[in-house]
Amino acid sequence: MNPLRRTPSSKIWVPAMGFFLLAGVSLSSAQFLQEVHVTIEGYTFRTTQTPLQLNTETIIHIKNMDNVRHDFGSHMFLNTLTHVESNGVVTYGKGLEGVYIDPGQEASIRLILDHPGRFQFQCSIHKDMKGEILLLTVDAV
Numbered sequence: 001m002n003p004l005r006r007t008p009s010s011k012i013w014v015p016a017m018g019f020f021l022l023a024g025v026s027l028s029s030a031q032f033l034q035e036v037h038v039t040i041e042g043y044t045f046r047t048t049q050t051p052l053q054l055n056t057e058t059i060i061h062i063k064n065m066d067n068v069r070h071d072f073g074s075h076m077f078l079n080t081l082t083h084v085e086s087n088g089v090v091t092y093g094k095g096l097e098g099v100y101i102d103p104g105q106e107a108s109i110r111l112i113l114d115h116p117g118r119f120q121f122q123c124s125i126h127k128d129m130k131g132e133i134l135l136l137t138v139d140a141v
């Protein structure tokens with residue numbers, strides 16, 4: 001287990017009616033929104049992203065095209081205020097491990113990443129499913 005995992009029970013199920021909180025968090029201090037699209041199909045993550053920049057509001061859209069539930073989990077959420085929306089249910093906070101996405105459903109995760117690198121994500125249900133998001137160190141066009 002990862003020693004940084006502070007809140008092991010924080011994985012949420014989307015849509016999880018028992019977990020909904022009002023969207024009271026503003027992440028709008030950044031100048032623009034950068035987007036990442038992740039499609040899950042055939043037990044594979046397919047990521048489409050533009051070059052991403054630090055300290056910029058980022059939204060990750062995840063769509064599950066399969067007919068089984070998948071998980072989108074990542075350490076990138078651990079120390080970052082994260083805002084998850086799915087079917088009108090919004091969850092936010094720090095220390096999120098990931099989100100479960102039911103067949104045919106989608107979720108979006110909004111966050112601001114403040115250190116560069118390759119952010120790996122995976123499905124905890126199907127251990128072979130992995131992907132990554134690349135965050136650049138410099139402003140690139």
Ligand SMILES: [Cu+2]
Pocket residue numbers: 043069070071123124125126129
């Ligand atoms: Cu999966």
